[in-house]
Amino acid sequence: MKERINRLARGIIDGERPEMAWQPEAVSETIRFDAVTKREILISSTNRLNVKGFVYSSNPRVRIPAGNNSFGGVRNRIAYEVDASYLAPGETIEGSFSLVTNCGEKEIPFLFTVGSGAPGEKLAGLETAEDFLHVAERDQETALRLLDYQGFTSAPFMQDLHVRALYDGLRGYGSRQNFMEEFLISLGVKRPVRLMMDDREIRYENLAEHQQDELLIRSDSWGYIRVDAEADADFIYLPRKSFTQTDFDEGCLHIPFVILSERLHAGKNTGCIRIRSRHLRTVVPVSVSMNAGGDRKALTWQKEFARYMDLRRKTVSKEDITQDLGELRRAAERVRILGEGLEEAQLPNALIEQDIQVLDGTRPLQELVDSMLHAGFSGGRTGEAGSYYLHLLEIARDIRPEDDPEPGLAVLEQLFTRGCRSPFLYEMALALLKRDPSRLDNPGDFEIQTMYYAVRKAEFGRELAVRCAIGAGSIRRYHNLALRLLMALYRIFPEKEILTAICAVMIRQDRRGGRWFEWYERGINKDVSLTRLYEYYLASLPGDYGRLLPEKVLIYFAYTQDMDVTSRENLYWNIVTYAKPNSQTYRDFVPSMERFALEQLFQGKIDSRLAAIYRKMIAEDLIDAKLARVLPPILRAARIRCRDQEMRYVVVVHEELMVEDAYPLENGYAFVPVFSDRDVILMQDSYGNRYTSVRYEQEPAMEDVDELVERCFLVNPDQPLLLVNACHQAAQKEMPDGEDCELLIKADRAVKLHPLFRDRMIGAVLRYYRKVQEKTEIPEEGLQYLLQMDKRMISQKQRSEVCGILIDNEYFSEAWDMVRTYTLTDLPADRLAALVGRLILDSLFAEDPMILHFAMRILDEGKADTVLLDYLCEHFNGTTEQMYGVLVRGLREHVETYDLEERLVAQMLFTGNTARMDAVFEMYAQSAKTSENVVRAYFTVRSAEYFFRNAACGDRVFAYLEGMVDASSEKDKVPDIYLIALTKYYSTLSDLTPKQREVCQSVVNSMIDSGMVFSYFKDLARFVIIPGDILDKEIVEYHGSRDRFPYLRVRILPEEENYHYEEMRQVYQGVYVREKVLFEGEIMEYQIEEETEEGRVVTAEGSISCREVKTRAPGNRFASLNEMSLALDMKNESDLQQKMTEYLKKDAAVEQLFTLQ
Known part of the structure; x- marks a missing residue:
């Protein structure tokens, strides 16, 4: 700007101004929220002349780095920053860039929308949950990416607290697809997927090769699906076992499977395919029958063979089998007949025939044993009847019933230890034990197994049973079969000794729970005397025990102090449930029940029985500060039952808090604190997936506890969840009162609140403070809360409200820190005026760009006082219109304008925006101090406008020019434009004073000497002497470009019909003339052409004729x-x-x- 002023002051006029282009012409863009975005404006010259100037932004969030708002050159890049810090997605930053240049003043509007950076979709467009559903329906991958994006919570429909709680509880756990599915279902915009299939049995017969088939599953809607398939038979092969929604085609899923024929056995092969999914659980039976006709004959033979072996087993322990021999022969004959034609029956039938011969005495036993060993029978645990029979033969060969039992038992035990589990072995052992039961006094595995076999298959007496029970009851190590044996013995012989043994073993093995209760109860009813029998009885008390405990049990425990927690819980629950409160039994136990209840409360324990105890034992007067800290979650506990066996946890998400609680499901049950119907309950499986669609049953653990809860809050108002509930009610009020406000402030300081809920709370506090300010002052405690508040965690609107309150209470420094940090642009003008006025005074009018911006805004809204006007006059620079407005208002209010007039005049001269320049220059000329360069530049511009554009100028301009020219002794040193403008002005006057004629003559002489001749010279001939060679000619004058020489085509009528070219000469910057002698009656027509990219074009045309002028010359x-x-x-x-x-x-x-x- 200074360079241009200096050039104008020397009378130098740029013949051609730069032509400016800029990109973009308007800025409309979405920028990332909570970030600073850097961009550029490109300003270039289209005619290769340097473009120079300044750029200003109308919005403080769109900043041009300090010292970089000036530019100059053919191509200019202007960097700027858009600060979206602390703005929410969807908010806008609007304004314009003002370009103040030597080409004029231009405006580039901008509109920046704060976006989320989310892919594919603008979050601002997700007004409702249905909008998000439509995105998921069109493109699930885009919807998943939106869900994962951190800015998703800024979508309009996510501003609901309940929706946000659902989102927070589901996000980040398990499968992303499941997350989206459950989220949409929980919003109520999508129904759960339903799967359907036919689970009837699939049958095949006589397969000779692999059989391929498939299961068909249908879904009734789109959504996330996972299906797992599993086969439980080796002849069923599943090529693939896991499927998702991507495997469905038009709502159908085909699960292929193959029946492997090489793995099928004769007869009926059975198996199943298990289908497991969140939406479907079923079993599809699969059966394959092979050679059904042959199988029936073989099965009949096998049954008869087994019948023969069972008859033979019963003869093992008999000394005389004469009576049984006939039946054995008949059975053997049936086996032989049925086995005819069956290959598998040939060898067993031959062996049976030999066995009959042994029994008849016609064949030695050793030959039969040798034959069986030669045939391949091993004697091992194959499960084949022949192998069991071989055991019989081995035993019969080595042991005789009439011998001493002990050696025989030793041999049998040795076979047992080797792995033999033949029923023939057990039959022989039982026979020996009946003869000598001493081994049962300290039984081992062999004796226990033998007796267990006897219970199921044989006969024995009471004495043997009791002796066995006493011996088994003394076993110290864990032996599950021994306990089963004792119970089986008791069912046959219900003797007290056996019951005592059962209870002893159960106590020794620490058997607790409802399944054992009947045995402990029988023991007590039979007066069994065992240590800790009563304790185990109580610990095993079942949930459906619907009566008061027996009196002897209650008496026993009235004097017992060392009970475990489970026993005491069961005892006290039974008493508070079934005993009458006014009974002596109830009163006797009250002190111990109260102690127990408090003990468990402080440990935070809760279940159905404890809940019953708490409800009866905890009274309002018992609640002190210590108990009030732990009691509310217990009082608000809910019993959750989930029948889905895949679920492992119940998750409770509190809308108002940033925390969640997870509780394990035990046998499908969990007790969780639910403080309000706003709490969100989710189910979680072992893979971490969370669900809102899993069904569950919920009921309060305790009824009628509202008074106890209120007492807890009264005693301990700091309990977080009770405090939050109270805050919820306060924030819901249209106009909270003082107590509500104190409560909200307390919660904000003490509890980690959810941002959305905190936003509502602070909104309620600010509503209250606005109401208070209308009548009185905000208390100091409230102001300190606002000062100490973390302003980053509130909305931009609330920041402005807080800032306004601080301004009203004269916390100007703190308010200005907020304005600077958060760029608060929506403060009311009156509050802003108070703030900016104080800042200006405190800073002693030091220049600050942001203060200048707000001061200008205050001025535009008509709220500026003299302090702001004084500040603007001293420091403000902007567009010509803005600066002119500041000047006019400053003069009207009679404030010091400093050098504003000079800055404004200089800018008008620089930009060419001279519409109001005369008025401003008048004010400038009257100031105490002026710049000669600025003054001369002004007159240069006015002279040029007058000459080139015939712009009207005031008399002051020409008076100045006249005085300057007259005062100069060397006219050739006066800027040419001054001389030209002055002489042209003289040519328009009707007369000149003698002084003016003198000045005019000297100027004309100087101009003619310099070769400058203009068409208006002939009009000056009235006042001064113009040489005849000028007056004799007519002059064509053309204002063009000094860089493009014009071409003149003329013809003189009536003599010439065709145009011809004649040369023009340049007499001043871009001013060309052609002098031509014309006689009376002649007319010269002319055309002036210039060279362009398209060729020569006519830029001016006309005609002139001989003109007689008045002149003072001869x-x-x-x-x-x-x-x-x-x-x-x-x-x-x-x-x-x-x-x-x-x-x-x-x-x-x-x-x-x-x-x-």
Whole structure:
């Protein structure tokens, strides 16, 4: 700007101004929230002349880095920053860039929308949950990416607290697809997927090769699906076992499977395919029958063979089998007949025949044993009847019933230890034990197994049973079969000794729970005397025990102090449930029940029985500060039952808090604290997936506890969840009161609140403070809360409200820190005026860009006082219109304008925006101090506008020019434009004063000497002497470009019909003239052309004719000739004679006075 002013002051006028282009012409963009975005404006020259100037932003969030708002050159890049810090997605930053340049002033509007950066979709468009559903329906991958994006919570429909709680509880756990599915279901915009399939049995028969088949599952809607398939038989092969929604085609899923024929056995092969999904659990039976006809015959033979072996087993322990021999022969015959034609029956039938011969005494036993060993029977645990029979033969060979039992038992035990579990072995052992039961006094595995076999398959007496029970009851190590044996013995022989043994073993093995209760109860009813029998009885008390405990049990425990927690819980629950409160039994136990209840409460324990105890034992007067800290979650506990066996946890998400609680499901039950119906309950499986669609049952653990809860809050108002509930009610009020406000402030300081809920709370506090300010002052405690508040965690609107309250209470420094940090642009003008005015005074009018911005905004809204006007006049620079407005308002209010007039005039000169320049210059000229360069530049511009554009100028301009020219002794040193403008001005006047004629003559002489001749010179001939060679000619004057020379085409009518080119000469910057002698009656038509990219084009055209002018100079030859020609045409002979005489006299005088060499 300074350079241009200096050039203008020297009278230098740029013949051509730069032509400016800029990109973008308007800025409309979405920027990332909570970030600073850097961008550029490109300003270039289209005619290769340097573009110079300044750029200003109308919005403080759109900043041009300090010191970089000026530019100059053919191509200029102006960097700027858009600060979206602390703005929410969807908010806008609007304004414009003002370009103040040597090409003029331009405005580039901008509109930045704060976006989330989310892919594919603008979050601002997700007004409702249905909008998000439509996104998921069109493109699930985009919807998943939106859900994962951290800015998703800024979507409009996510501003609901309940929706946010659902989102927070589901996000980040398990499968992303499941997350989206459950979220949409919980919003109520999508129904759960339903799967359907036919689970009837699939049957095949006599397969000779692999059989391929498939299961069909149908879904009734789209959504996330996972299906797992599993086969439980080795002949069923599943090529693939896991499927998702991507495997469904038009709502159908095909699960292929293959029946492997090589793995099928004769007869019926059974198996199943298990289908497991969140939406479907079923089992599809699969059966394959192979050679069904042959199988029936073989099965009949096998049954008869087994019948024979069972008959033979029963003869093992008998000394005389004569009576049984006939039945054995008949059974053997049936086996032989049925086995005819069966390959598998040939060897067993032959062995049975030999066995009968052994029994008849016609064949030695050893031959049969050798034959079986030779045939391949091993004697191991194959489960085949032949192998069991071999055991029989081995035993019969080595042991005889009439011998001493002990050696025989030793042999049998040795076989047992080797792995033999033959029923023939157990039959022989039982026979020996009946003869000598001493081994049962300290039984081992062999004796226990034998007796367990006897219970199921054989006969024995009471004495043997009791002796076995006493021995088994003394076993110290864990032996599950021993306990089963004792229970089986008791069912046959219900003797007290056996029951005592059962209870002893159960106590020794720490058997607790409802399944064992009946045995402990029988023991007590039978007066069994065992240590800790009563304790185990109580610990195993079932949930459906619907009566008061027996009196002897209650008496026992009334004097017992060392009970475990479970026993005491069961005992006290039974008493508070079934005993009458006014009974002596109830009163006796009250002290111990109260102690137990408090003990469990402080440990935070809760279940159905404890809940019953708490409800009866905890009274309002018992609640102190210590108990009130732990009691509320217990009082608000809910019993959750989930029948879905895949679920492992119940998760409770509190809408108002940033925490959640997870509780394990035990046998499908969990007790969880639910403080309000706003709490969100989710189910979680072992994979971490969470669900809102899993069904569950909920009921309060305790009824009628509201008074106890209120007592807890009264005693301990700091309990977080009770405090939050109270805050919820306070925040819901249209106008909270003082107590509500104190409560909200307390919660904000003490509890980690959810941002959305905190936003509501703070909104309620601010509503209350606005109401208070209307009548009185906000208490200091409230102001300190606002000062200490973390302003980052509230909305921009609330920041402005807080800032306004601080301004009203004269916390100006703190308020300004907020304005600077958070760029608060929506403060009311009156509050802003108070703040900015104080800042200006405190800073002693030091320049600050942000203060200037807000001061200008206050001025635009008509709220500026003299302090702000003084500050703006001293420091503000902007567009010409803005600066002019500041100047006018400053003068009206009579404030110091400093150098504003000079800055404004200089900017008008620089930009060419001179519409109000005369008025501003008048004010500037009247100031105490002016710059000569600025003054001269002003007159240069005005002179140029007058000459080139015929712009009207005040008399002051020409008076200044006249005085400058008159004062200059060397006219050639005066800027040419001054001389041109002044002489042109003189040519328009009706008359000149003698002084003006003198000045004009000297200027014209200087201009002519410099070769400057203009068309208006002939009008000056009235006042000054113009040489005849100028007056004799007509002048064509053209204002063009100094860089493009014009081409003049002329023709003189009526003699010439065609145009011809003649040369023009440049007499000033871009001003060209052509002088031409024309006689009376001649007309010169002309066209002026310039060279362009398209070729030569006509830029001006017209015509001129001979013009007689009044002049103070003697007539010239061409004038005399024109006068004679005119008299001749008029046939005025006397006038013609007179003109001819004058011409001859003048011609003679010239020859006499001026001799040509």
